[in-house]
Structures are given as C-alpha cells and as structure tokens.
Amino acid sequence: MTRPDFRPLYIVPMGVTLSGFPAATYVLCLLAALVLPPQGMRIVFEAVIPGFVWLTATSAVLGLLWVVFIGWYIAVLFVPIRNYAFRRFA
Numbered sequence: 560m561t562r563p564d565f566r567p568l569y570i571v572p573m574g575v576t577l578s579g580f581p582a583a584t585y586v587l588c589l590l591a592a593l594v595l596p597p598q599g600m601r602i603v604f605e606a607v608i609p610g611f612v613w614l615t616a617t618s619a620v621l622g623l624l625w626v627v628f629i630g631w632y633i634a635v636l637f638v639p640i641r642n643y644a645f646r647r648f649a
Contacts, residue, residue: 565645565646565649567642567645568638568641568642569638570634570635570638570639573634573637573638574630574631574634574635576630576634577630577631577633577634578626578627578628578629578630578631578634579630580630581626581629581630582623582626582627582630585622585623585626586623588600588604589614589619589622592614593614597613597614601613604622608621608622608625609625
C-alpha cells in the first residue's frame with residue numbers, strides 16, 4: 560500500500576549532493592590550512608582519511624576521492640532503505 564504523497568528518492572541526485580557538499584568543504588578546509596594554523600585540521604584529517612599525509616598533492620587528491628566515495632556509499636545504502644521503509648511502513 561503506497562501513499563499518494565510518497566515521492567521516492569533517487570540515488571544519483573542524492574549521491575551528487577552527499578559527495579559534492581563535503582568535497583567542496585574539504586577543498587575549502589585545505590585552502591584555509593594554507594592561511595591559518597593547521598594543527599586542528601591536520602589531526603582530524605590524518606585520523607579520518609586513510610593514507611592522508613598533511614598537505615601533499617597526492618594526499619589532497621586521495622582525501623578528495625575518499626570524501627566523494629563516502630558520499631556515494633551513503634547514498635547507495637540510504638536511498639533504497641528509505642524508499643523501502645516508506646513504501647512498506649508509511
């Protein structure tokens with residue numbers, strides 16, 4: 560039984576949103592690290608992003624790829640679960 564006001568989510572728009580916003584934020588943080596003291600960001604990035612070494616080109620690209628991957632991973636898991644739950648239980 561589906562409700563008439565149910566609108567399913569789609570993976571691609573959700574994936575673009577969940578990877579685009581954090582990717583932009585990541586790039587802004589790296590740019591801010593060039594101007595501001597980076598101690599806090601350095602500790603967080605090295606703890607959260609596997610293989611990240613502070614402010615090398617390879618690590619910056621690796622971090623950006625991880626951020627995009629995590630956004631798409633969440634979208635691929637969340638959208639079908641949300642759509643199923645709304646169809647089944649709403």
